[in-house]
Amino acid sequence: MTVRSFFYIQYLPEKLNPEFLAGRCLRVLHGFMSSRQLNNIGVSFPAWSENSIGSTIAFVSPDNRLLSSLKSQKYFLTMEQEGYFKLSNVQTISSELCSNEDLFYRERQQETLTPAARERAFRRLKSRAEARGETYKSLMSYPGNKVLQKCHSVPLEISSRQIIQFNIGKIDVTAQSEAIFSSYGLGKKDVKIGSVPCLKPFIFNDASIC
Structure with a gap:
């Protein structure tokens, strides 16, 4: 099993639109991945629920140096300085501790x-x-x-300034899969590629996260 690292961003405003902020973060990830021709950073939503995508987003990769570089992107740092985001340190998870896996995918x-x-x-x-x-x-x-369960709509601005709606779904998978993701950090549901560790136990031990 591959050892993986992660960092997370908590959205701090009391009145927030988590789907909107998730879309802004995914846009940053897309630009970072595309400019470097990468496919090894996955996204996770540890506070996912039936009602919301949650107030936390996390990024996962076998390469902790890439995560450090992603974390230093201007948008993330600016939002942290202005008090909208809390950024965690890059942390490594031992393979033995990753008993559950999540797979986030685009529900087309x-x-x-x-x-x-x-x-x-x-x-x-x-x-x-x-x-x-x-x-x-x-x-x-x-x-x-027709209603598809466990799906949240995320507004995402593409290069032409057009807003598209990404419908993101989540499934539980039984084993770690190959770390191959889309440029938005999402896996593929049909072939079960691009899973990330279930981060909820690692993040929500921090009492400041809700």
């Missing part, structure tokens, strides 16, 4: 069910039909009240 199926996604799909298919000289007749159908 739920994203296709939003009104905005349906409208984009309609426009795309209509444009293609018109390019062929045809009149588009929608044959798209959607389940009426």
